[in-house]
Amino acid sequence: MIQNPFRCFHMCPEIIQLAVMMYVRFPRSLCNVEDLLHERGIDICHETVSHWVDRFGSCFAHKIRKC
Numbered sequence: 001m002i003q004n005p006f007r008c009f010h011m012c013p014e015i016i017q018l019a020v021m022m023y024v025r026f027p028r029s030l031c032n033v034e035d036l037l038h039e040r041g042i043d044i045c046h047e048t049v050s051h052w053v054d055r056f057g058s059c060f061a062h063k064i065r066k067c
Helices: 013-025 030-039 046-066
Strands: none
Touching: 013 030, 013 046, 030 046
């Protein structure tokens, strides 16, 4: 059985994916991503975005290449 990679995180997977994709896909700094998410009512720190990019960036990239 495949384990859920988001099981230890309190934020929903869609928000994690949005933050990672905003950072990787567009030329934005971590603070810019934090500000953009804050405008959408999502209050997280840029350090959290950095952690998510390190943890899930390659996983999302693999999914995109697969399609």
